[in-house]
Amino acid sequence: MAKVIVIDPGHGGLDPGAVGNGLQEKDVTLAIAQRASYFLRQYGADVRLTRAGDRTFSTDKHADLNARAEFANNAQAAYFVSIHINAGGGSGFESYVMTGMADEEAGRRQNIMHREVAEAFEKAGLPDRGKKTANFAVLRLTNMPAILLECGFIDRDEDATLLRNRTFIDSIAEAIARGAAKAMGIFSSPLVDNPSPNQPQVISKYYKDITPGMEWAAASVDKLFERGIMRGDGQGNFRPFDKMTRLEAAVALNHAIEYVLKQLGR
Template identity: 45%
Template sequence: MSKLVVIDPGHGGHDPGASGYGLLEKNSTLDLALQVGKVLQDRYVVRVEWTRTTDAFVSLTDRATLANRLKADYFISLHHNAYDGNARGFESYIFSGKVNPFTGNAQKLIHVEIMQALKPYGVVDRGTKRADFAVLRETVMPALLVEYLFIDNAQDNALLQNLSVRQAMVEATARGIARVLGLSEKPDRQKAQGPSQTADKIYRVQVGAFRDRRNAERLLKKLKSLGFKDAMITETLAPPSDENQTN
């Protein structure tokens, strides 16, 4: 069975978490968590579960219990930091008590992966840290908590509202998780990344070719009824001069 990652978007429901400049931690972490999971599912052979997929309140114990019950291979909790408005940067946490060596190695690798993505935007590296956070203490599998920037700092907040930065964080986090778990890429993706392929390749789909224009018109009508735009197939219609030919 493929590996299972549980992604935990911090806060939710009546607990908004930190906030700044119109951005609520609970909404931002949910968006990032859904995206990280989607990138993992799209690119790798992996199973993904979330502790919440809506704006719902879930207790810290329930989050850990879910991951334990599902026997997750890795748990990652996503948060934004807040302090006094002046602090900036990225930091990550593992449990301060006894942990498996894998937990520390995974933290280092994912931390570096995310920092590499954020460095071009001037993000400060606050380092790999350890703390007695409930979701880290109560989960039995290797677990990480990331603090994606300070939501209450003007510069960090502007980065959090920048879609390119968000995308970079999502990609780096998914890549890091994939690397620590040794996830294999999906076969179709390996092929798409081959050297002979180009990113802007166009796939032409032909739905039918007819010698008899009436047969083509019939299919066109059917496709239109299914909601396809006729521009998609009119160029495949035979010219009117073929009308008398049969097939």
């Protein structure tokens, strides 16, 4: 049975997280998490996202953080990776494990994960701010080894320019996937760049069930994802042949309206 890894895109819904340079933390963390989950599944991991769209478990911050940890605990996850974007002065990448856990299994995995992600930041010219510890709720309340990643500073021009660059987002997502796979001991198989003839070729940047024969729609599906209008199931599937419920239609239409209004500056 594949090991369950929970990826937690920080913030969401009415909680934008840090804001700066036209970016919102909740959007960037979700983009990184979706791509990291795509890469990590290629190592054979069972990846679950605490959120697959612009939502939270609760509008109450305390309840939301508790629910994210509970989600991972209920999934009996083997690893919990929370993704955030920093603010408040500074630049670069830093990682956190629970206070007192630096010499435990969480600390061992932090060493591996931090090395992979820090290298991706350094290649882009951003500094490694180091491995740290903190008493964050999602680190304290999860039953499995957990890590929180602060991936750049949204209020610094140089960091923000990279955070809106798809190639940079992919490099960070790949590093997170590689770090998690190494930390979990499932890195023996490389990323599947050339699937075997028995495996459907994936033609979407985000969904494994968008396959040959769907080329006419693949770019539109990816654009809807990038604009936050339609999301998949959080497990790397778009479900292209499923019927849309009235609830799902309402959410998609609302996201589309919000996107248009945002472009108009309203």
